[in-house]
Amino acid sequence: MKLFKKVAIVGVGLIGGSIALAIKKNRLADEVVGVCRSKETLLLARRMKAVDLISRDLEIIKGADLLIMAAPVGMIIRSAPEISRIIGRDCLVTDVGSTKKEIVLKLEKIFPNFVGSHPMAGSEKRGVANASPGIFKGSLCILTPTRNTKRSALLKISKLWAKLGSRVTVVTPSAHDKILSLVSHLPHLAAFCLIDIIPDDFLKFGSNGLKDTTRIASSEAEVWKDIFISNRRPILEAIERFQKRLSAVRSALRKKDLKFLEKVLVGAKKKRDSLK
Amino acid sequence: MKLFKKVAIVGVGLIGGSIALAIKKNRLADEVVGVCRSKETLLLARRMKAVDLISRDLEIIKGADLLIMAAPVGMIIRSAPEISRIIGRDCLVTDVGSTKKEIVLKLEKIFPNFVGSHPMAGSEKRGVANASPGIFKGSLCILTPTRNTKRSALLKISKLWAKLGSRVTVVTPSAHDKILSLVSHLPHLAAFCLIDIIPDDFLKFGSNGLKDTTRIASSEAEVWKDIFISNRRPILEAIERFQKRLSAVRSALRKKDLKFLEKVLVGAKKKRDSLK
Numbered sequence: 357m358k359l360f361k362k363v364a365i366v367g368v369g370l371i372g373g374s375i376a377l378a379i380k381k382n383r384l385a386d387e388v389v390g391v392c393r394s395k396e397t398l399l400l401a402r403r404m405k406a407v408d409l410i411s412r413d414l415e416i417i418k419g420a421d422l423l424i425m426a427a428p429v430g431m432i433i434r435s436a437p438e439i440s441r442i443i444g445r446d447c448l449v450t451d452v453g454s455t456k457k458e459i460v461l462k463l464e465k466i467f468p469n470f471v472g473s474h475p476m477a478g479s480e481k482r483g484v485a486n487a488s489p490g491i492f493k494g495s496l497c498i499l500t501p502t503r504n505t506k507r508s509a510l511l512k513i514s515k516l517w518a519k520l521g522s523r524v525t526v527v528t529p530s531a532h533d534k535i536l537s538l539v540s541h542l543p544h545l546a547a548f549c550l551i552d553i554i555p556d557d558f559l560k561f562g563s564n565g566l567k568d569t570t571r572i573a574s575s576e577a578e579v580w581k582d583i584f585i586s587n588r589r590p591i592l593e594a595i596e597r598f599q600k601r602l603s604a605v606r607s608a609l610r611k612k613d614l615k616f617l618e619k620v621l622v623g624a625k626k627k628r629d630s631l632k
Numbered sequence: 633m634k635l636f637k638k639v640a641i642v643g644v645g646l647i648g649g650s651i652a653l654a655i656k657k658n659r660l661a662d663e664v665v666g667v668c669r670s671k672e673t674l675l676l677a678r679r680m681k682a683v684d685l686i687s688r689d690l691e692i693i694k695g696a697d698l699l700i701m702a703a704p705v706g707m708i709i710r711s712a713p714e715i716s717r718i719i720g721r722d723c724l725v726t727d728v729g730s731t732k733k734e735i736v737l738k739l740e741k742i743f744p745n746f747v748g749s750h751p752m753a754g755s756e757k758r759g760v761a762n763a764s765p766g767i768f769k770g771s772l773c774i775l776t777p778t779r780n781t782k783r784s785a786l787l788k789i790s791k792l793w794a795k796l797g798s799r800v801t802v803v804t805p806s807a808h809d810k811i812l813s814l815v816s817h818l819p820h821l822a823a824f825c826l827i828d829i830i831p832d833d834f835l836k837f838g839s840n841g842l843k844d845t846t847r848i849a850s851s852e853a854e855v856w857k858d859i860f861i862s863n864r865r866p867i868l869e870a871i872e873r874f875q876k877r878l879s880a881v882r883s884a885l886r887k888k889d890l891k892f893l894e895k896v897l898v899g900a901k902k903k904r905d906s907l908k
Contacts, residue, residue: 577897
């Protein structure tokens with residue numbers, strides 16, 4: 357028996373489109389429908405056979421037993437009330453937002469069967485044109501249940517991500533946001549600032565080091581503005597922590613404190629080398 | 633006719649070893665000799681056929697018509713006086729250090745035929761084991777002549793790098809150091825600090841974004857400590873510039889100034905997308 361009868365995906369971009377493709381490929385649902393504001397995106401999603409039915413009208417989600425919100429964070433939050441008026445109260449709902457506390461707090465009040473998800477499988481690319489069913493394979497998917505989350509909902513969402521190839525892990529929404537502020541949001545913010553301060557006529561001297569360090573600065577402003585605002589407090593703390601370390605290095609450099617510099621460099625290398 | 637009779641390479645690591653391999657492959661010299669402190673490195677370099685003769689004794693460089701200094705920045709500077717007592721005054725000398733002002737200022741006083749080079753073809757990897765003759769292909773090599781540089785020396789060094797596949801460009805030592813402080817040294821320093829402030833138990837949540845942004849934090853402390861000290865002033869200015877931008881973003885985030893955030897994000901993406 358298939359895991360779901362009708363899956364509705366709201367926001368058919370890189371992640372939403374990849375989920376749709378992976379659900380089809382693994383035959384996890386009888387039907388996958390996609391809803392999105394852009395007609396072009398929808399037509400492309402259908403041509404890629406990511407979805408069976410498409411519409412710009414939310415009514416198409418009616419009767420779904422799984423709904424996945426795959427729009428930018430702000431849009432996920434804004435669209436929830438209208439979606440809840442269309443789908444049934446039994447419908448399992450999840451989202452793929454990169455921040456969790458704000459989303460989970462609001463959405464678990466609106467949907468009786470909500471579980472927050474964060475599949476860490478994005479990239480600086482965007483759009484259904486870059487979607488692929490394999491992007492979840494081996495990647496981490498963080499689920500953020502609360503004491504209000506139904507056990508049955510958590511199990512089923514966990515099963516879904518595992519079937520798509522993700523390694524599933526569970527943390528609280530607050531812990532998620534704190535962790536992500538340091539392992540993802542701050543690195544993005546640093547990349548944006550690092551490239552932004554380089555004068556245009558210096559750019560041609562950038563080599564592979566600069567390219568890798570700032571690859572994620574090619575990410576879409578619309579997506580990241582939402583993430584920064586939604587996870588404001590942890591990110592502010594992360595920036596502060598980063599600036600303190602930068603100031604310590606700056607001061608060591610000013611004093612030619614080789615011992616401190618070496619300690620930071622050796623420690624950083626050890627940590628980086630430990631990343632799988 | 634070959635470009636050189638005897639090429640001596642002091643420091644047979646990733647860059648020195650790759651130069652040796654590329655010179656052999658392109659038959660640019662009758663003989664290539666390598667000198668280095670580590671016996672293991674030398675034996676490996678000879679086994680890889682990067683060099684014809686090896687020694688831990690500097691005397692082996694005697695009679696060279698091209699000498700390439702490919703050790704860390706501090707070592708390049710410290711070893712110059714002894715090297716100058718062994719090689720002839722006609723010998724063409726270059727280095728591959730990642731900083732130029734300090735090196736050029738000191739070495740052009742010691743060697744009558746000196747030209748500073750910076751082949752931007754390194755990586756976080758190190759050692760002759762990772763050397764390859766192809767690493768210069770299409771990469772930028774910055775030469776930093778001064779008014780004391782002999783035109784014939786500049787032309788010959790320029791020809792050498794072009795033969796190895798580099799795109800050669802010329803700037804002053806000061807301009808080089810200012811440019812590199814922003815396109816390379818600061819990104820390295822940021823990568824070191826970004827990974828260093830992540831608690832150990834958060835590291836397993838790092839995805840591709842973090843890996844790319846901090847790849848260069850795997851670089852060797854010994855190499856980078858030298859670079860930071862040698863290019864201290866421009867790097868201090870670059871850190872200050874970076875911290876100002878971070879503070880501006882932090883303040884915008886605190887005030888939920890979406891307009892400013894969007895401006896930074898859109899501008900950064902545009903610059904990053906323009907990198908070839």
